Amino acid sequence: MKLIGPFAQLLPLTGLPEKGAISDEQLTVIPDGGVLVENGKAVAAGAFETLRKANPTAEIDKTDEPMVLLPGFVDCHTHICFAGSRSRDYAMRIAGKSYLDIARAGGGIWDSVTKTRAASDTELMENVVARANRHLREGVTTMEVKSGYGLDLDSELKMLRAIRTADQYTPASFVTTCLAAHIRPKDFDGDEKAYLHWILNELLPALHSEHLTERVDIFIEETAFSVAAARPFLREAKAMGFGITVHADQFTSGGSAVAVEVGALSADHLEASNAEDIRRLAASDTVAVVLPGASLGLGMGYAPARKLLDAGACVAIASDWNPGSAPMGDLLMQAAVISAAERLSAAEVFAALTFRAAKALGIRSSAADLQAYPCADYREILYHQGKLKPSIVWKDGERI
Secondary structure, rough: OOOEEEEEOOOOOOOOOOOOOOHHHHOOEEEEEEEEEOOOOOEEEEEEHHHHHHHHOOOOEEEEOOOEEOOEEEEEEOOOOOOOOOOOHHHHHHHHHHHHHHOOOOOHHHHHHHHHOOOOOOHHHHHHHHHHHHHHOOOOOEEEEEEOOOOOOEEEHHHHHHHHHHOOOOOOOEEEEEEHHHHOOOOOHHHHHHHHHHHHHHHHHHHHOHHHHHEEEEOOOOOOOHHHHHHHHHHHHHHHOOEEEEEEEEOOOOHHHHHHOOOOOOOEEEEOOOOOHHHHHHOOOOOOEEEEHHHHHHOOOOOOOHHHHHOOOOOEOOOOOOOOOOOOOOHHHHHHHHHHHHHHOOOHHHHHOHHHHHHHHOOOOOOOOOOEEEEOOHHHHOOOOOOOOOOEEEEOOOOO
């Protein structure tokens, strides 16, 4: 048994609604708080002295300066398994070149596919560990990691095996997702329907046999896969036992409607979602995942997070950390920036980074994954727009 604290403020983020708007007045803020941990699980939270007196034999993990304690963040959308850089793409983009211009010049997703295919298993694994550990130091204790820069059998398997191996070398928790339906690869001899058929009949059975992932993603967009092709693909993947998520409404509407129709866990991006998309998402159990890092990287507007919340949707915020559109990967900074642009309360942001993001991954956990910020008031965290980082992070109750 271990007692962690005391903290100037402890925000357990319990008792908050799973969907819709949240005011800061709904937050439970425990002054001089502590967390009781047993076997890596958080079993109680409350006044530190009360917990200490009730558990006199508990080991004390003492904090010596005023701090605010939050649950660890969950990043429910990342692409941190990749090799190489797309700095050339970024330079071309900020110089005014279009997506198609960059692709014609050899850039875009296919550039990352080429570099990732050429990377060794060890290089990919080490890249994932390094990025995951940076995320962990910044308070992200659980993260989704996608494939999608392989796009053939050997390379997709290589990516997902690298993610599985990386999980052994970092305290962070991973949720893996197969995004072989990222784009149709240039070297595939067939149309989008044939490629998705190959994923269903060749790749997914191989992933099942190796227990590499239980989740499938697809990019529905004019430059990727059509609504007509995505709908039966997702239904069949779900029938095979995979959880479903969708890259939806990034540049054009249509993807989120499919996500809701097939019962996807989440619809991610949503920058182009219209009023009907918002209404549909709010009426569903599909989590609306907004990705401010992609908006920053592409110089485009943010997803309508405020409208989604006011309509009653469950909104999560994720980093979309990837080599092309969202290379920064700083989840807290991105959340702070979209909170100012979309007028999100601190309570809405913290919910979007914790239990609502966990819902997008289909997980619930009582693990003592915690982070403490060097301040005495929780409002300081977003006020500093991502520059105030946690000074202590705990994973399963252990300081990392």
